[in-house]
Amino acid sequence: MPMSLEECNALVAKLARQPQFACYREAITEGSKREPIIDGCGSELAISCRKCGVEGAEGCARAYLEAPPVALVLCANRLEEGEAEDALRHELVHAYDICAAKRDLTKCMPLAYSEVRAARESECKKGTISYPFCEWFRESCIRRTAANATRTIFPAEADWCVGEVFKEALADLAPTPSDSGLGPRTPASIPTMTPRADAPNAR
Numbered sequence: 001m002p003m004s005l006e007e008c009n010a011l012v013a014k015l016a017r018q019p020q021f022a023c024y025r026e027a028i029t030e031g032s033k034r035e036p037i038i039d040g041c042g043s044e045l046a047i048s049c050r051k052c053g054v055e056g057a058e059g060c061a062r063a064y065l066e067a068p069p070v071a072l073v074l075c076a077n078r079l080e081e082g083e084a085e086d087a088l089r090h091e092l093v094h095a096y097d098i099c100a101a102k103r104d105l106t107k108c109m110p111l112a113y114s115e116v117r118a119a120r121e122s123e124c125k126k127g128t129i130s131y132p133f134c135e136w137f138r139e140s141c142i143r144r145t146a147a148n149a150t151r152t153i154f155p156a157e158a159d160w161c162v163g164e165v166f167k168e169a170l171a172d173l174a175p176t177p178s179d180s181g182l183g184p185r186t187p188a189s190i191p192t193m194t195p196r197a198d199a200p201n202a203r
Contacts, residue, residue, distance in 0.1 A: 008049035008076035027175035031100020040068025112161035116169035
């Protein structure tokens with residue numbers, strides 16, 4: 001059963017106190033102090049709940065980012081309590097990639113990179129009942145989920161873009177404490193992702 005706005009806002013307040021979510025929000029705020037890639041990245045990320053309609057960015061989304069300023073919206077009328085945490089994790093990854101890692105998600109390969117990371121932290125996260133033992137199945141879930149998400153904007157190139165960035169994106173855990181000491185990426189360390197000669201023509 002979908003949550004009420006009150007239930008959704010209470011859940012957001014609870015999740016915001018958890019270390020991983022706090023880590024993302026702090027990293028987004030710090031990263032936003034550098035020159036933003038889009039308008040509205042220079043302030044603390046706002047998270048809110050809303051009864052979403054069927055027009056525009058809300059469409060059929062469970063959660064989405066809006067800008068400017070960059071803000072995360074959860075669609076309470078499309079989320080049950082158990083789904084809201086995954087939706088929040090997914091969009092926090094995108095917000096970090098846009099505002100802190102300075103990835104341009106209007107381009108295929110950076111979008112695919114971000115979708116791999118988002119799927120790893122949400123739909124296909126470790127410990128889910130479907131993927132408790134076999135990492136191969138989990139990676140298949142991540143690859144499929146990322147390709148489906150990328151395909152909504154880049155229908156012809158999605159599979160190729162995900163394949164090109166998959167290994168590196170899967171290993172990129174920034175900015176979480178489990179990031180093996182790498183820490184949040186600086187703009188100079190972001191891969192350029194130069195297309196190969198056999199890449200699809202459109203980008």
